[in-house]
Structures are given as C-alpha cells and as structure tokens.
Amino acid sequence: MRFLHMPHTLILNNIAKHIHLTPDEQAVFTAMLQPRTIKRKQFLLTDGDICKHSAFVTQGCLRGYTVDKNAIEHVLSFAPVDWWMADMYSLISQKPGILNIEALEETQVLLLSKHNQETLYKQVPKFEHFFRVLIENSLVASQQRLIDGLSLTAEDRYNNFCKRYPTLINTLPHKQIASYIGVTPEFFSRMRSRK
Amino acid sequence: MRFLHMPHTLILNNIAKHIHLTPDEQAVFTAMLQPRTIKRKQFLLTDGDICKHSAFVTQGCLRGYTVDKNAIEHVLSFAPVDWWMADMYSLISQKPGILNIEALEETQVLLLSKHNQETLYKQVPKFEHFFRVLIENSLVASQQRLIDGLSLTAEDRYNNFCKRYPTLINTLPHKQIASYIGVTPEFFSRMRSRK
C-alpha cells in the first residue's frame, strides 16, 4: 500500500481521462515514476543527448526548442502543468536528439523511463491504448500547426495561439511565443501594437 | 480459409515490419479490409466529410490537402504505395474534417473502418502496438517538418525533400511538391533553375 501524495493524483487524473486503472495498476505505475526538480533556465535534456524518459509536468513549465545553423532558437513545444514532454525522435530511435528541453521557471516533473514505459505496455496493456491516444492527439495538433504555417499570416497564427492557449499568453515571455509562432521578437512586438 | 491475393501480401508485409501475426490473426485482419479503386482526380474524402476509414495504398498515390480562404491548396501529405492515409483529426474526433484526399493517378486502397480498427485493438492487442508505432513515426516526421519550416529556407526544404523522398521527386507534379514545401509553383521553378 502506498501513500498517494499530490504529484501522483495529478498524473493519475491525467491518465483517467482515457483509461481506468485499478488500485493495483495505479501502484505499479506510480512506483515507476521518478520525481525531479529543474531550476529556472536549467535543462532536462540538451541537443545531442539520447532521450531516455517521458516527462510529465506537475509544476512550472518546460519548453522544447532546436537551434539552427545561425544560432537562432525555434520552439517546438511548451509543456505547462499536466502536459507530457519528450524528444520523441530520440526517445523512439534511441539516437542523439535535436531538442533542448529547458525549464522556463522552477519546474517539477515525473519521469517515466523508456524501459518502464515498455514494461507497462506488457504488464498493463491499457497503457498502450493511453499512449496511442496521447500521441494521436499530438499528431493532430502538429498537423494543424503545419497547416497553419502554410496557410495563415503571422497575425492569424498569433490570434489562433491566443484562442488555443489563453492561459499561456500571460505566463510566457513574448519572445518565446514569437519563436513558437515563427516570427522575430521585433515583428511580434509590432503585430501586438497594431491592435 | 482464404486465398491471399496480392494486395493483402503488401499490407501484411507492412504490418510485419512491427508485429508478428499468426495465420488466424492475419485472416481476421484481412477479412476486415475493403478494397477500393479511386480514379485519377477523384476523391477518397473531401473537406467537411467525417472520416470513417484508414486507407492503405496498394497502387498509385494519394495526396491530402487543405484549401485556405484564398482558395489556395496546401498539401499536408502524400501517400504512395505502402503508406497509410486518413484525416486523423476527423477520424479520431468523428467531426467534419478539413482534408481533401485525392488520387493523383489511378489508385487502389484497402480501407479499414474505424469500427473494425477498434475491434482489432480488442481482439488482437498487438494491433494497438502496431498503430501506436505508426503514429509515433508520423508524429516525429510531422515535428521535423515543423522545425524545417521554422528554421530552413525554401531551398533547404527542397533539398531535404529530394533526399528524403527521392522516388517521389520524379513521379509528382512540381506544383504539388512546391505546395508541400510551402512555396508557389513560380518560386519553385526559380529555385530549380538556380542549379
């Protein structure tokens, strides 16, 4: 029997949105989680590392970004509380990744190792269902963002971002949102002043 | 007992890349598939439809695209032989979709209905594993394309496309590749002449 402290109730609720777990299954799962604190501007992973965990954010916020050949950063994703984050490419291939995952503020995560994740798939097949659904939703979001990038102006992408992530607008630095949307901080500032 | 004709060997090999099926499981699966031919310029799905099937291409080539408010088409994906295609957003939500899926040439597909796909997950859980891996790979490709869109010039994106899909370069009309890369056919033509 285990005492369920706060971080676990959050992740168990996250999972309960898609699958039902028995108390035993919950125990198996939570025993696999490894908590970790990442200070502001510290990294969970840097580019070139092999990604060995999926991270679930219980406090704070992460951002995943790449750096191009001109040393410009491009934000691939944010992970606020209740979101999952990983360098998917590296996690599934176990080759050196391309993402830098940095804490934007003091952040707490629960780490699930790739090994434990695979064990879970075998011992509790429902988890394979859960992660399939999770990844499907990510894919749909990623495809929508691709389409937006191809068909909308920067201003429309900004408006979409405001609608889709109203809470993030107030917590994220503007330059990070600019990078996510695909414009420079300068142009982002001009866009905002035009309203 | 069923006679395995050509189209089924292709899809069974596609699946065998990730999971092993017993002859019985193969039979259950192939019995669920519904073959269909789509003539050149005909549609498997149009925008506003609810997507009820995943399609596996056994001959020809599909393209999935959206149309923006200026009536300009944007290619989200191609599906040549041995690839899967669907409007993922609509398929998982069962709401009206945004994709038009058109045959670029006479195309044959095997359709797996959403209902059968879910039955399969229950009866043969390995299929949940298979589709999870398939979707994971799609997600990684989609994320890489997002990063490329944020960090590369049109010319670099074109070079990447040539490297990643060397066979498609010769079979697809230039205007479709231009659309996928995110440039106009005119600019695409200029890029090509600069070499």
Added chain:
DNA sequence: GTTAAATCTTAACCTACATCAACTTCTCCA
C-alpha cells in the same frame, strides 16, 4: 493522333517579415 487543358517557365514588380541598431522597461538575485 489531335487538341484543349493543365503544367511549367520567365520576368517585372510587390509585400510580409527580417535585420540592425538604439533606446526603454522589466526582473531577479547579490
């Protein structure tokens, strides 16, 4: 096999967004 339609190319001009630079305002931690 012909022909109409679709695709591709080239050129002149245009615009959304980038770059550079200088300044102002935040913010965080010593």
Added chain:
DNA sequence: TGGAGAAGTTGATGTAGGTTAAGATTTAAC
C-alpha cells in the same frame, strides 16, 4: 534594494518569396 542583464519597443532599411501576367511545354482524354 539596486543595478546588470534580459526582455520588449521603435524606426530605417533589406530580402526571401509572392503576385501578376504572358508565353512555352507537357499531358491526357476523346
């Protein structure tokens, strides 16, 4: 709590890629 560095702003100028239009070439359907 003050000050140094980060973040945001504003203006002048540059450019990758878009638009329009017209002609050349390919393609496919009858």
